[in-house]
Amino acid sequence: MMIEPKSIIKTRRRTIALVVNSNGELIVRAPYYATRSIIMEFVEHKQDWITKQQKRIETENAEFVPVVIAQGGIIQYGGSMYTIDIENVEKITLFGNYILMPKNTDATQLRQWFLEEAARTLKHRVDFYAERMQVEYKKLRLSNAKTRWGSCSYYNGLSFSWRLMMCPPEVLDYVVVHELCHIKNKSHNKGFWQQVELNFPTYRNSEQWLKKNRKIMEIL
Ligand SMILES: [Zn+2]
Secondary structure (H helix, E strand, C coil), X not given: CCCCCCXXXXXXXCCCEEEECCCCCEEEEEECCCCHHHHHHHHHHCHHHHHHHHHHHHXXXXXXXXXXXXXXXXXXECCEEEEEEECCCCCCEEXXXXXXXXXXXCHHHHHHHHHHHHHHHHHHHHHHHHHHHCCXXXXXXXXXXXXXXXXXXXXXXXXXXXXXXXXXXXXXXXXXXXXXXXXXXXXXXXXXHHHHHHHCCCHHHHHHHHHHCHHHHHCC
């Protein structure tokens, strides 16, 4: 069966490129001069690859479902699962394996709670590693980013997504070390990765976790 592209985007490029988006739809980028038959021939040739991507996305979508804020709902915090318990409490509080929430807590309030947790934790972790690595950063900012965990600007301003609070601590620490390494080296060249490894020897495990759990950014 032929896979029909969701859209074909013609741009000033010389090759055809395929992307399977998060809905499992095929997006084709092609040069202006590529005819439909050339494009479809290319798509047919890549059918196995497309099917594989679609299967992977389907599995991911089933695994990473949006957070439901209700009694018994599950929230990931620091890499561990907490069960939501709606209680007579003033504010969101972790308690054992539970996350206690006041009645009528909504997603905005839960995100705000994560943001505050992230502000404290990240300040602490960034300062800890900056001192150990003997680097100085300019500013520490928290973001709501769903596509990147952290960044280091040209002027060494650091930014981290509060969504890192959902990740295991060693993953959060790795992202901190990664961005701090960018203070002295803005590229991802061999020297950069050597510095990462020197300061965080198990970084490959964390990289792998991030790759596998990318979709966690989209659940809240
Ligand atoms: Zn980087």
